[in-house]
Amino acid sequence: MNSIQKNRLKDQLFKFWGIACTLFALILLVVFIGDILIDGIQRIDWDFITDLPSRKAEKSGIYTALMGSIWILLLTTIIAFPVGVAAGVYLEEYSKKNRLSALLEINISNLAGVPSIIYGLLGLEVFVRIMGLGASVLAGALTLSLLILPIIIVATRESVKAIPQSLRDASYALGASKWQTIWNQILPASGGGILTGVILALSRAVGETAPLIVVGALAYVPFAPASPMDEFSVLPIQIFNWISRPQHGFVENAAAAIIILLLITFVMNGIAVYFRNKWQKKLK
């Protein structure tokens, strides 16, 4: 075999290796979801969704955890959405190239990489203790809002940046002020992209476990929260709690709750992708 043939052989071998690696990851994804479906699907019925948690596995449901997750999701949206978009718009439309903008940029990039559990420690000290909110839904939502803020800011900046300058010039030419231009032209035009980023950020928040454990969310809550000041649990914490119990019935419960959680996550991701595609078409 001469060196050309050798090189071609190596080339082919690497190609198969690349395909093998890609398939490996995808097959794992399938095995993963398949295994959880097998373990949990027969446990899911209406009672499982509406039952309160119980010491007996077969009587336990996810009602309180699901309601907790919905509360967290709503409050986090209300808090993080306006702040994140406002910050993103500021950085892209107002901020001049100076020391402050450079600091803001490196800071946001750094915050995006801070482990989620550190946000939990921040929330525990600031929201739970100093502000006296206790281990409430509000404290949890504030903590998760800070966690997803960088994601929303980055998504907003990218979307606003994608709007052509001609749109701004046209608006200014008609005598609109800067804010009128942003409010009437830029935000509607970049809405699809911002929405995509916000939904992706929220889908991350729904799956977060560690920061909420640190903030003091409970594994066992007898009632669904009725106000932002109530204590709460969320789906991922309920799952974590069931995984750590030895009896087999709870493993089944955990798998069933995971199916619900994955469903929520994947639906949110699906919606996000839908908005992105629609928006990108519109932009063109």
Added chain:
Amino acid sequence: MRKIKEFVIEKSLLSSALITIAVTFGIISVLAVEAFQFFSEVSIVDFLTDSQWTPLFTDKHYGILPLLSGTLLTSFIAISVALPVGLSISIYLSEYAPKSFRKTIKPLLELLASIPTVVYGFFALIVVTPFLQQIIPDLSGFNSLSAGIVMGIMIIPFISSLSEDALHAVPKAMREASYGMGATKLQTAFKVVVPAASSGIIVSIILAISRAIGETMIVAIAAGQQPRLTFDPTVPVETITAYIVQVSLGDVQHGSIEYRTIFAAGITLFVFTFLLNTLSFYIRKKYRQKYE
């Protein structure tokens, strides 16, 4: 009137942006204040050199090394899985795969990254550990091997996606020059494209390491809660993050030394990830748009 309105709006937008600075400031001061009080009771030398971490026992030792070794061990295993697989995927997708295949596969791989980590923890404990026990009979029910491997799978899309972006950004002319010299795709990939995209690839690896060090639920569920200074992947260990979870689940009084240990552990974790993130930021900044 209009000027005042514009001014007020601009300042309120600015204050939203400044919240991010407040968050960083908050994180650093919260960690520093609690850790400072911790170090007024425990000597920093003990913290860095004692080989035992037993703050919840009667015989208390406060050496961070066992938690650090647990964290580094699980992260090392994760990166050993994610790096070769993730890089191979990125090179395959960018250099070999047809465009349509690439377009379908990338979102599917990114789906792996959107799965909540508690779900990966379930997978590690319920599926991977029993499977590995058939191969390694001595493997403990909680171990860093299984947690590390599953964490590696979770990190694959981080490396593959970011590296693929970097490889894809290398101009076509460079590849064509290499093909023109008679090089194969493999030679072109490793001698031309990968070196040209190296800064982007390095950034993706650094971010993956930072992600592995800070990962919590997989290790809290599958690696155990026994801090020990070991690099044996078959026995239970405890990571910094898993320790914080363990204490948070219990009933620890504010102001007690146990309460402060989680901040001392937290600041250790923060320092590591902060250094890695800052490093990746500067690499990205320095080499950005090299080819545009």
